[in-house]
Amino acid sequence: xxxxxxxxxxxxxxxxxxxxxxxxxxxxxxxxxxxxxxxxxxxxxxxxxxxxxxxxxxxxxxxxxxxxxxxxxxxxxxxxxxxxxxxxxxxxxxxxxxxxxxxxxxxxxxxxxxxxxxxxxxxxxxxxxxxxxxxxxxxxxxxxxxxxxxxxxxxxxxxxxxxxxxxxxxxxxxxxxxxxxxxxxxxxxxxxxxxxxxxxxxxxxxxxxxxxxxxxxxxxxxxxxxxxxxxxxxxxxxxxxxxxxxxxxxxxxxxxxxxxxxxxxxxxxxxxxxxxxxxxxxxxxxxxxxxxxxxxxxxxxx
Amino acid sequence: xxxxxxxxxxxxxxxxxxxxxxxxxxxxxxxxxxxxxxxxxxxxxxxxxxxxxxxxxxxxxxxxxxxxxxxxxxxxxxxxxxxxxxxxxxxxxxxxxxxxxxxxxxxxxxxxxxxxxxxxxxxxxxxxxxxxxxxxxxxxxxxxxxxxxxxxxxxxxxxxxxxxxxxxxxxxxxxxxxxxxxxxxxxxxxxxxxxxxxxxxxxxxxxxxxxxxxxxxxxxxxxxxxxxxxxxxxxxxxxxxxxxxxxxxxxxxxxxxxxxxxxxxxxxxxxxxxxxxxxxxxxxxxxxxxxxxxxxxxxxxxxxxxxxxxxxxxxxxxxxxxxxxxxxxxxxxxxxxxxxxxxxxxxxxxxxxxxxxxxxxxxxxxxxxxxxxxxxxxxxxxxxxxxxxxxxxxxxxxxxxxxxxxx
Numbered sequence: 001x002x003x004x005x006x007x008x009x010x011x012x013x014x015x016x017x018x019x020x021x022x023x024x025x026x027x028x029x030x031x032x033x034x035x036x037x038x039x040x041x042x043x044x045x046x047x048x049x050x051x052x053x054x055x056x057x058x059x060x061x062x063x064x065x066x067x068x069x070x071x072x073x074x075x076x077x078x079x080x081x082x083x084x085x086x087x088x089x090x091x092x093x094x095x096x097x098x099x100x101x102x103x104x105x106x107x108x109x110x111x112x113x114x115x116x117x118x119x120x121x122x123x124x125x126x127x128x129x130x131x132x133x134x135x136x137x138x139x140x141x142x143x144x145x146x147x148x149x150x151x152x153x154x155x156x157x158x159x160x161x162x163x164x165x166x167x168x169x170x171x172x173x174x175x176x177x178x179x180x181x182x183x184x185x186x187x188x189x190x191x192x193x194x195x196x197x198x199x200x201x202x203x204x205x206x207x208x209x210x211x212x213x214x215x216x217x218x219x220x221x222x223x224x225x226x227x228x229x230x231x232x233x234x235x236x237x238x239x240x241x242x243x244x245x246x247x248x249x250x251x252x253x254x255x256x257x258x259x260x261x262x263x264x265x266x267x268x269x270x271x272x273x274x275x276x277x278x279x280x281x282x283x284x285x286x287x288x289x290x291x292x293x294x295x296x297x298x299x300x301x302x
Numbered sequence: 303x304x305x306x307x308x309x310x311x312x313x314x315x316x317x318x319x320x321x322x323x324x325x326x327x328x329x330x331x332x333x334x335x336x337x338x339x340x341x342x343x344x345x346x347x348x349x350x351x352x353x354x355x356x357x358x359x360x361x362x363x364x365x366x367x368x369x370x371x372x373x374x375x376x377x378x379x380x381x382x383x384x385x386x387x388x389x390x391x392x393x394x395x396x397x398x399x400x401x402x403x404x405x406x407x408x409x410x411x412x413x414x415x416x417x418x419x420x421x422x423x424x425x426x427x428x429x430x431x432x433x434x435x436x437x438x439x440x441x442x443x444x445x446x447x448x449x450x451x452x453x454x455x456x457x458x459x460x461x462x463x464x465x466x467x468x469x470x471x472x473x474x475x476x477x478x479x480x481x482x483x484x485x486x487x488x489x490x491x492x493x494x495x496x497x498x499x500x501x502x503x504x505x506x507x508x509x510x511x512x513x514x515x516x517x518x519x520x521x522x523x524x525x526x527x528x529x530x531x532x533x534x535x536x537x538x539x540x541x542x543x544x545x546x547x548x549x550x551x552x553x554x555x556x557x558x559x560x561x562x563x564x565x566x567x568x569x570x571x572x573x574x575x576x577x578x579x580x581x582x583x584x585x586x587x588x589x590x591x592x593x594x595x596x597x598x599x600x601x602x603x604x605x606x607x608x609x610x611x612x613x614x615x616x617x618x619x620x621x622x623x624x625x626x627x628x629x630x631x632x633x634x635x636x637x638x639x640x641x642x643x644x645x646x647x648x649x650x651x652x653x654x655x656x657x658x659x660x661x662x663x664x665x666x667x668x669x670x671x672x673x674x675x676x677x678x679x680x681x682x683x684x685x686x687x688x689x690x691x692x693x694x695x696x697x698x699x700x701x702x703x704x705x706x707x708x709x
Contacts, residue, residue: 013706013708047707047708050507050510050511051510051511052507052510052511052706052707052708052709053706053707053708054706071513071515072513072514072515073513075511075512075513076513078511080511082507082511083507085508086503086504086505086507086508087505087508088313088316088505089503090316090317090318091313091316095316096508099309100508100512102305102309103305103306103309103512103513103514104512104513143508
């Protein structure tokens with residue numbers, strides 16, 4: 001059974017349609033990346049899943065429970081951090097966790113466990129107002145993990161974390177998945193984060209899902225690649241590049257030609273240039289596979 | 303649900319602002335207590351025989367000097383001049399005899415029971431002699447006064463003077479005074495961020511992402527703030543009552559208080575402005591012991607606190623920012639109090655709860671006199687308050703469960 005399922009979800013805010021028909025599903029134990037630029041509709045989608053706002057049409061099911069009709073049952077299956085984790089600043093970290101533990105009827109043993117997992121044991125008695133952003137992020141994660149949810153929802157979770165914090169965070173999420181078989185829904189605009197963590201990635205822009213792809217060995221299968229080439233810039237060279245069969249598009253950026261071509265065709269491009277006596281100063285693959293896809297789908301292949 | 307209410311109360315009492323408001327209330331109560339006490343002492347000074355004699359003596363001196371200041375228009379007329387002087391002499395004689403009377407009482411211990419008996423006899427005589435000449439309303443008032451005196455005699459209670467100060471007098475004055483302004487501002491400050499405070503910073507996101515229904519969240523917040531505001535205010539008042547009572551005595555708990563007086567327009571009399579004067583409805587007043595009066599006052603105050611809290615709570619739900627919520631609450635409460643005092647809007651005013659801030663008037667029935675409107679009674683006040691509580695909560699509840707939280 002799918003843990004999360006969105007079917008044709010629409011949402012208007014004011015007159016603007018923010019979400020224009022989203023379909024996606026997440027299986028058990030899957031780590032799902034939700035990738036898109038700022039304002040694409042990532043947080044709005046998450047707010048609908050969590051129940052902060054209601055979809056205008058379409059339906060959202062969590063472990064088979066509708067978020068509108070069976071809101072409580074659906075929410076009891078998820079742990080979420082929406083945007084920045086906002087806690088009660090005038091309460092200690094522990095008091096914040098206890099509030100949630102009480103509502104969800106979670107024994108204190110689990111609370112202590114979670115505090116250890118996110119590595120906050122020493123500062124858990126301090127007021128949240130005195131926490132750094134990184135500590136707040138970790139406390140937010142603790143709140144989300146508290147109920148050992150079937151679905152963990154994280155909205156741009158590494159915002160404000162330092163590099164070692166990001167590595168710790170990745171470890172915590174991966175462990176949670178391994179130990180509790182939790183599915184994870186991560187929204188992000190940081191490509192490397194998604195690449196290193198997720199099994200599947202969905203690209204969203206203007207409220208629509210542009211593509212859903214699976215990531216194997218930290219990369220996705222692309223049909224094209226972008227190559228930057230520095231050659232002595234002559235009309236001849238440009239013409240030549242355009243004539244090559246595998247090349248789809250050529251544009252100029254400062255002293256480089258940016259070439260979009262079929263995957264694996266870079267060798268052929270260099271060969272053609274050399275055969276035609278053009279001096280090649282530099283050639284490199286501009287984007288790695290995920291970046292390539294992101295630029296294609298989200299930025300319209302610019 | 304009980305867990306949620308307990309959590310809301312816990313959050314409320316962990317906030318600094320709760321203590322700031324509480325300390326404010328305690329200080330205010332302290333100032334008011336001091337004010338009442340020094341006021342009572344001033345009045346007591348005016349009531350002493352020494353002060354009264356002093357007063358009479360200075361009056362006599364003034365009249366003596368007047369003898370030399372014969373007005374110019376009668377100076378030439380000998381008859382009028384001698385009349386003028388005779389008048390002054392008569393007044394002086396009268397004052398002298400008053401003075402002698404007061405002098406004779408100094409040091410003499412008159413039993414209050416004798417004075418009381420004498421007052422009762424006077425009142426009875428007045429009713430017998432003038433009863434036929436006055437209208438029904440005035441007669442009813444005279445009878446009520448007689449009842450009050452007889453109640454004192456039957457229960458062997460010494461009549462209180464205006465300058466007396468004790469626990470019961472204090473607490474009843476305190477509740478009436480706090481009701482005028484403090485309840486509005488204090489509760490607006492206290493309750494304004496009950497919901498809006500969780501939007502900035504948006505901690506509501508954390509709460510609403512839990513498996514609890516929004517209806518339960520908003521209801522538990524409402525119950526928590528109502529419990530907190532009613533209990534804090536009444537607790538401080540009871541402590542002040544005990545404090546004052548321990549020092550100055552509590553007074554006789556069965557001292558008579560007149561309550562439930564109803565009023566009507568006397569249509570037989572026309573005033574200059576074309577209206578009619580308000581008169582008491584015969585047999586409408588009732589005498590109850592002061593402890594009962596005080597309990598009624600506490601209950602009506604409790605109801606009034608719940609109403610203001612509900613109103614502020616509603617605004618707090620409708621508005622995202624705590625500051626805006628607090629401002630709107632204070633301004634609308636004060637504005638409503640002022641606006642409905644204009645005669646043009648007075649007819650509407652009786653449906654707005656701010657018009658019932660004279661809590662003692664609701665119990666005595668004098669609220670009708672304050673607004674010159676006989677339809678404003680204690681029971682209407684209660685109905686209007688309950689109506690507003692229900693209305694405010696329903697608005698808050700409906701809005702909250704349907705709202706999209708884009709915080």
